[in-house]
Amino acid sequence: GAVVSQHPSRVICKSGTSVKIECRSLDFQATTMFWYRQFPKQSLMLMATSNEGSKATYEQGVEKDKFLINHASLTLSTLTVTSAHPEDSSFYICSAPKASTSQETQYFGPGTRLLVL
């Protein structure tokens, strides 16, 4: 069964509004979670690393003030797309490592499809 969930699965919003996406680890704790964005027919692009109890680490070129990340607990990270615009329409995916070993494998959520009108 799924070990990482996302909510909502899809959302449609008006331009200028903010949208919050939740990522939960279901049966394990995750001090670190990752957020990706994927445009149609493209690969996943890592946006940021969400760290429980500290600030997120953003990849180069990702606006931290636009994509707010909060790692509220060991099982929950949220991504808020602020003042969304049509170009933010994308498939947003989170992941979390389940085992804290050097060979970490990631468990991915099912994704959230965002459409900004």
Added chain:
Amino acid sequence: DAKTTQPNSMESNEEEPVHLPCNHSTISGTDYIHWYRQLPSQGPEYVIHGLTSNVNNRMASLAIAEDRKSSTLILHRATLRDAAVYYCILYSQGAQKLVFGQGTRLTINP
């Protein structure tokens, strides 16, 4: 980030083996080779990973070249449900993150 090179697409027939190649000539000694796959409109799922030795699990096998500059994911008997984009990724202990390349889109013909 160490890069990988994969063919854009491959095609195979149902119930036949599939060999998906990946080149990673700049791999460092501590990088693990991970494979994930992504079915349409879903998040990626873990397939297999290895360091130096070949690996087998219930989903696939991973054959790693002796010089570690290339690897091959082997699906022993493809089914229609194996149609997906397969990503070969080098996992660095230092970076501790997965950086996806373009992957190989695998089509399975009935």
